[in-house]
Amino acid sequence: MDWKTLQSSAREKFRGACRVCRVCNGVVCAGEVPGMGGIGSGASFQGNVAALAEYRLNLRTIHTVVQPKLGCRVLGLDLAMPVLGAAIGGIKLNMNVEEMTEADYDLAVVGGCRAAGTICMTGDGPMPEVFDSGLQALAAENGWGIPIIKPREPERIVELAKRAAAEGAPAFGMDIDAAAFFNMTRLGQPVSPKSLQELEYIKRNTEIPFIVKGIMTADEAALCREAGIDAIVVSNHGGRAFEFAPGTAEVLPHIAEAVKGKMTILADGGIRSGADVLKMLALGADAVLLGRALTVGAVGGGREGVQLVLAKLADELRTAMVLTGTASVQAVSENILW
Numbered sequence: 644m645d646w647k648t649l650q651s652s653a654r655e656k657f658r659g660a661c662r663v664c665r666v667c668n669g670v671v672c673a674g675e676v677p678g679m680g681g682i683g684s685g686a687s688f689q690g691n692v693a694a695l696a697e698y699r700l701n702l703r704t705i706h707t708v709v710q711p712k713l714g715c716r717v718l719g720l721d722l723a724m725p726v727l728g729a730a731i732g733g734i735k736l737n738m739n740v741e742e743m744t745e746a747d748y749d750l751a752v753v754g755g756c757r758a759a760g761t762i763c764m765t766g767d768g769p770m771p772e773v774f775d776s777g778l779q780a781l782a783a784e785n786g787w788g789i790p791i792i793k794p795r796e797p798e799r800i801v802e803l804a805k806r807a808a809a810e811g812a813p814a815f816g817m818d819i820d821a822a823a824f825f826n827m828t829r830l831g832q833p834v835s836p837k838s839l840q841e842l843e844y845i846k847r848n849t850e851i852p853f854i855v856k857g858i859m860t861a862d863e864a865a866l867c868r869e870a871g872i873d874a875i876v877v878s879n880h881g882g883r884a885f886e887f888a889p890g891t892a893e894v895l896p897h898i899a900e901a902v903k904g905k906m907t908i909l910a911d912g913g914i915r916s917g918a919d920v921l922k923m924l925a926l927g928a929d930a931v932l933l934g935r936a937l938t939v940g941a942v943g944g945g946r947e948g949v950q951l952v953l954a955k956l957a958d959e960l961r962t963a964m965v966l967t968g969t970a971s972v973q974a975v976s977e978n979i980l981w
């Protein structure tokens with residue numbers, strides 16, 4: 644399958660829920676939540692893309708970097724590239740895709756990421772099938788997936804994390820920025836912010852690494868570290884949780900200043916190209932998550948589509964590394980930013 648076919652196939656299957664725009668920036672789909680857009684005016688989604696575009700990279704070609712190394716180790720996992728799949732749940736609710744079930748979607752992203760040498764996170768939502776199908780997909784792939792649990796009651800999170808560990812998941816997470824997803828609370832599955840003590844409780848009662856997704860300030864990154872959290876994701880849920888959040892690329896350097904080297908820093912939001920990946924690494928991320936871009940691959944071409952998206956991104960990352968003189972993911976320096 645080529646790139647054009649993938650995109651037109653995705654466009655057709657989304658039936659307008661995602662227009663598969665040439666630049667995926669949250670403008671056309673502003674306010675489409677449920678849907679694929681950002682909440683309200685779409686400012687937070689758009690801010691992610693704009694913040695990344697603000698940064699540019701120094702073009703340097705007097706050096707010896709010819710074959711940059713994309714491999715990295717994240718949370719003890721060897722990955723072919725510093726890009727993981729983000730958790731995206733709710734295929735029926737958000738994507739309007741009739742051809743795929745939630746389970747088909749999860750199998751495509753989890754299997755596609757694994758085939759590309761990386762790992763995918765899976766989602767959670769008001770309907771139990773969202774979490775369950777993620778777990779089934781990772782079980783089908785030898786446990787190679789990371790479930791992200793909504794900020795439910797701490798005891799419930801521990802219970803779901805244990806189920807994930809029993810299926811072989813190497814880590815689990817909680818998207819704490821979904822703390823005000825009142826649709827879940829209304830459906831009898833309360834979500835809420837968490838205290839430091841509650842974070843510590845979850846950490847203490849689980850055995851696999853614990854990721855907190857949705858950290859946007861340096862002080863909360865430091866609190867996560869205090870609670871013994873293994874990794875954070877600098878994320879605003881792709882602009883779906885809070886209309887007024889800054890772009891993730893804006894806050895990432897401040898967060899990196901506080902906790903870089905002390906815990907794993909992942910980041911997402913608006914990453915559309917290999918150059919975007921490199922910018923996030925230069926701003927302090929150890930690796931990044933790919934959200935909507937991967938969804939377009941999964942809807943347009945299933946597992947193969949996911950692999951195609953990741954292969955394209957890896958090629959672009961390689962190009963950006965050569966043209967900035969960056970030999971490896973470990974050697975990324977902030978000096979590559981103009």
Ligand SMILES: Cc1cc2nc3c(=O)[nH]c(=O)nc-3n(C[C@H](O)[C@H](O)[C@H](O)COP(=O)(O)O)c2cc1C
Nearest residue numbers: 729730731732737766767818880881912913934935
């Ligand atoms: C339709 C949709 C559903 C999502 N569902 C989840 C979810 O269940 N759990 C979660 O942690 N994040 C969820 N996210 C957020 C993504 O994991 C990720 O943070 C975001 O998409 C990154 O931004 P990007 O799409 O611009 O790359 C969802 C995002 C979208 C667009």
